[in-house]
Amino acid sequence: MLLPVIMSGGAGSRLWPVSRETLTKPFIELPDGRTLLQKTLQRTACLDGVSEVLTVTNKEYYFLTRDVYEATDTNVSHSYLLETIGRNTAPAIAVAALHAAAKHGEDVVLLVMPADHLIGNQKVFSKAVTVATDMAVNGWIVTFGVEPSTPETGYGYIEGGESIGDSGARRVVRFVEKPDLETAEKYIALGRFTWNAGIFCFTAKTIIAALAEYVPEVLEIAKKTLASSDSKTEPVVLGEEHFASSPDISIDYAVMERASKVAVVAADFDWSDIGSWSAMAELVQSDERGNRVNGEALLVDANNCYIQSDSRLVAGIGIDNLLVVDTPDALLVAHHSRAQDVKTVVKQLKLESHSAANYHRKVHRPWGTYTVLEEGANFKIKCIKVKPGASLSLQMHHHRSEHWVVVSGIAKVVNGERELLINANESTYIPAGHKHRLENPGLLDLVIIEVQSGEYLGEDDIVRFQDIYGRT
Amino acid sequence: MLLPVIMSGGAGSRLWPVSRETLTKPFIELPDGRTLLQKTLQRTACLDGVSEVLTVTNKEYYFLTRDVYEATDTNVSHSYLLETIGRNTAPAIAVAALHAAAKHGEDVVLLVMPADHLIGNQKVFSKAVTVATDMAVNGWIVTFGVEPSTPETGYGYIEGGESIGDSGARRVVRFVEKPDLETAEKYIALGRFTWNAGIFCFTAKTIIAALAEYVPEVLEIAKKTLASSDSKTEPVVLGEEHFASSPDISIDYAVMERASKVAVVAADFDWSDIGSWSAMAELVQSDERGNRVNGEALLVDANNCYIQSDSRLVAGIGIDNLLVVDTPDALLVAHHSRAQDVKTVVKQLKLESHSAANYHRKVHRPWGTYTVLEEGANFKIKCIKVKPGASLSLQMHHHRSEHWVVVSGIAKVVNGERELLINANESTYIPAGHKHRLENPGLLDLVIIEVQSGEYLGEDDIVRFQDIYGRT
Structure with missing residues (x-):
């Protein structure tokens, strides 16, 4: 059995400014509209x-991960x-x-992959995984080596030695962390x-043995962590109690660089870690002057620029080698x-605790999203989108009242003692201090405009009484 | 009597993208928050x-001009x-x-000024105007000449000849339109x-005589235009009937370059026509690397850049000599x-009929402003600000209903047969087909959030029954 571990x-x-702490790299949309996480799932599934x-x-x-997976058509659990x-x-x-060994037996083959890399050629990738799986079954710890196209200083390198069999795999001589340009x-x-x-491939048995040999403390704490977590119900939440005391160490340093039976398989597929906006730009077709546009742009005498903009028109005049990345609340203009x-x-x-470091205007919640459209003295306006079947918590605010106008879909609303259905173009008013709940009983997205009024409008003015996502 | 003509x-x-057809240069805010029009009024008043x-x-x-003037503290009518x-x-x-001569007599001195130039030193300006006024009274057509600091090719030049009196004024030898760099x-x-x-200064009598001599057709049509317009009530709206057939000709070409008794007074005040973003940048204090920021910016290794942004954070990395001007719906990135x-x-x-050429998200109306916050299928959300005492027209929409939530101030609303007062945090619903009117009876701005729903949400779905601004 092969178990991809993302x-x-x-x-x-x-x-x-597209990737932020609340919407990290795996979740951001590539120019084709899909996320790296979605692509990673599809590739492994x-x-x-x-x-x-x-x-x-x-x-x-x-919840964000689950949403991405649910929106991806696969046949895996x-x-x-x-x-x-x-x-x-x-x-x-x-x-x-340890978790996989307990569930599937210690011979289960693990294919460990970062969620945020891009791989181009699925067939070649599958073939490389087959080679790796065969070797993993024979006790190898397998890595994947990409043929370098440039003397990149941002990646780690693997030195390959003697060939193993006729699959093109080699025994690893050594790993080198990001070298300088000359090297x-x-x-x-x-x-x-x-x-x-x-990307790594090994059986649970092999990696557990290696961890036991080279970093026994890591393995012990992992065992204790699982023992103290409820691993029978999904999802498994790892308790902090033990895990927090685990050494902060990479698998490369803990095992790869020390183990002896380590192989490198040729990764002949197109590979990119999309490590910067320059790499992202490569995903967009360029015009004859080397400009790449993801959005709406009007360029006059521009060369080798990358323009990304969600909703705003970008006009560029006499600019060269620039990266322009626009979002609703922050703009980046950088030399390539x-x-x-x-x-x-x-x-x-982050040092300045600037909200643009961590948050987007659009906030993801288990039940959908909300976007702050406007804020002023004593009022805040949000566009709230609730997924079909989803429900916000039964809640109450001390300091704000809320007007809800349904603009599409149908809302089931608990408002104090009343329960009512609100159709598009209807509204309701929730006074401060009233218990209320918003639910989408329909089959289409529910979109409402919420106008909040009150002396204090912080997100922390919320008392949750019931929540189907365990947030009470 | 001196009558400034703006x-x-x-x-x-x-x-x-700050200046657009619906909000032209005289109305845009300079970095100090004031507009060129406001400054022009203050300077002349x-x-x-x-x-x-x-x-x-x-x-x-x-209406926009009147709003600017009303917000400016002067003692003039x-x-x-x-x-x-x-x-x-x-x-x-x-x-x-002609209008001024009829109202104040033909000896009234006119000081004609563009609304969109910036003049730095009021005292020096006043002194130059005094010199010009004295000469105008003696029949001169007076122009103002700025000592050139650079061989600018975007301005017209005046060649001065013999001195007139001891005021530093000279007789004009000739006017030259924008020369090439060598010239x-x-x-x-x-x-x-x-x-x-x-800037020009002359009596009504002098300029009327000059127009009669050099461009009699222009003067004749001007007379007919005034005769066919109601010039007794303010504001005087010039009918198109005759005016449309007037030659399209500048005063420079029509009179200045031909008349003989033309003088140039030294304009020793700081003067700029704020003709581009480079000129605008000059109004902002630069840091030690020559960067000028009007808004919020985080610059890393940036030099000689101008950043202007209303509400968005702009991050610049490794950029030189760039103009970055950000607005809610369009962004400009240009080399200085x-x-x-x-x-x-x-x-x-404009060729593409792109809305960003002419319109802003925020739209000015005689009664205040509205800003479109969000648009979607069958809904549109606006933030509407109504000035104290102002009133929208009594109107009706065929295809949309509207929810109004008052977020600050107090609203007097006609909704069908009812008339009601709505306080902050209260709302009302206007069904399609209902006659309605929104009015601000208070002393503070009224701010409401309007959620429109309907199959068609174009601004042209409006039937006006009564309007205090004459728009029915």
């Missing part, structure tokens, strides 16, 4: 021998390990391997170095060569 | 001998000549001179050339050296 962690601060996909992510991203605190890849893989150029010239794609430095902006914004 | 015309397409200011503008801009069709400066000045450099080297500031080419973008947008 590791959905990375914030992707180099893809700010259609591999031979896969009937379940295990996702390791933060508890905060559970989903299981989740939800971290309440992040502790790097080694502890996460340790928990995943990277030497590696390319030497020819036996490949980029570490961050400085794409990596976007993360310094995010760091600075 | 000519409020120019679209200012080089200041797009405090001159000696001024008790009235006459404004010549398009009828479309009347306002009169207006409203064009329904634009016909350049000579016909406009002809009408203004402009020569002019600066020669020293007797100044920039034409576009291409500031003049913004007009080509506007031209292109």
Whole structure:
């Protein structure tokens, strides 16, 4: 049995302002309208021998992840390990391997993949996975090496040694963390170095044994974490009690660089970690002057620019080599060569506790989304979208009253003692202090405009009485 | 008597996306929050001998102009000549001179000024006007010449000749339209050339006589236009009937370049026509790297950039010599050296009938403003602000119903047969087909959120029954 393990962690601060702490890289839309997470799921779900996909992510991203998976057409079941605190890849893989071994037996083959990489050629990928799976069954820890096209200094490199069998796999001589340019150029010239794609394949048994040998503390804490978590009901939420004390260590450093039976399989598929806006730009067809536009732009004497804009018109005049990325509340204008430095902006914004570092105007909730349209003294206007069958919590606000106008769909509303159905073009008023609940009993999205009034309009003025998403 | 005549015309397409057909250059806010029109009014209203200011503008801009004037603290009265069709400066000045002569006698001194120029030093300006006024009384047509600081190719030049008296004024030898760079450099080297500031001073009698001599057709049509318009009630709306047939000719070409008794007074005040974003940038203090920010920006390794943004955070990385101007629906990113080419973008947008060429999200009306917050299938949400004492027309929509939620102030509403007062945090519903009216009976702004629902939500679905602004 092959069990893909999707590791959905990375914030992707180099893809700010689209990627933010509340909507990380796996969830942002590529120019084709699909997310990296969705693509990762599709890519793994259609591999031979896969009937379940295990996702390791933060508890905060559970509902968003589930929404993405539900919107993706696959025939696999989903299981989740939800971290309440992040502790790097080694502890996460340790928990995943123990959990998988308990559920499917220790011979289950794990294919560990980051959620936020892009892989182009599915057939070639499947073939490489088949090679890796065969080797994993024979006790190998398998990595995937991408043929370098440039002396990239942002990736790790794998030096391949003797061939193993006739599959093109090689024994790993060593791993090298992000080298300097000179070293990277030497590696390319030497020819036996490949980029570490961050994808791993091994049986639960093999990786558990390796963890026991090289980082026994990580394995012990993983065992305790699972023992103290309820692993019978889905999703499995990992308690912090033990997990928080786990060493913060990557699987590369904990195991890969130390284990002896490590192989590298040639990853001949197109691969990108979409590590910056420059990489994102590559996904868009360029015009004859090298400009790539995802959105609406009017360019005059522009060359080699990437323009991304959701809803605003962008006019560019006499500009070269620029990245222009526009969102409702923040705009990035950067020189192409400085794409990596976007993360310094995010760091600075976080220092200033600027909302644009972490939050979007549009906020995802288990039941749907809301977008703040306008705020003023004593009022706030939101557009609220509730998924079919979804329900907000039964709640109450001390300081604000709310007007709800249904603009499409049908709403089932609890308003104090009353329960009523509200159709498009009808409204209701919830006075402060009234218990209320909003539900979408229909088959289409429910869209309402909420006008809040009150002296205090913070999101924390909420008392939840009942919630189907466990948020009381 | 000195009568300032403010000519409020120019679209200012080089200041797009802030300046648009519905909110032209005189009305856009400078970095100090005030408009060029407001500054022009203040500058002229405090001159000696001024008790009235006459404004010549398009009828479309009347209410907006009046709002600006009402918000400006001056002791002068306002009169207006409203064009329904634009016909350049000579016909406009002809009408203004005839109108002023009829009202104040032909010896009234006119100080004709564009509404969209910036003048720095009021004292020096006042002094220059005093010199000009004295000469105007003696029959001179007076122009104002700005000492050139650079060989500007975007301005007209005036060659000064023999001195007149001891005021520093000179007889004009000739006018030169925008020269090429080589010529402009020569002019600066020669020293007797100044920039034409576009400000003129003459008596009504002098200019009427000059118009009669050089462009009799313009004067005749101006007379007919006034005769066929109701010039007794304010504002005076100029009928199209005759005015439309007037030659489209500038006062420079019609009179200045031909008349013999033309003088140029030294305009030693700081002067700028704010002709582009580069000029606008100059109004903002620069940091040590030459960056000027009007709004919120986070700059990393940026040099000589101008950033203007109303509400969005702008992050700039590794950018040089850029103009970044952000508005709710359109963004401009241009190289500083291409500031003049913004007009080509506007031209292109107009060709495409793009709304961003002409309209803003926020729309000015005689009673206040509305801003479209969100639009979707069958719904539109507006934030409507009604000035104290103002009233929308009594109206009806065939295809849409409207929910009104008052978020601040108090509303007097006619809804079908009912008339009611609605306080903050209360709402009402106007079904399609109901006659309704919204009025602000209070002393503070009234702000309401309007949620429109219906199959058709175009602004043209309106039947007006009564309107205090004459729009029925």
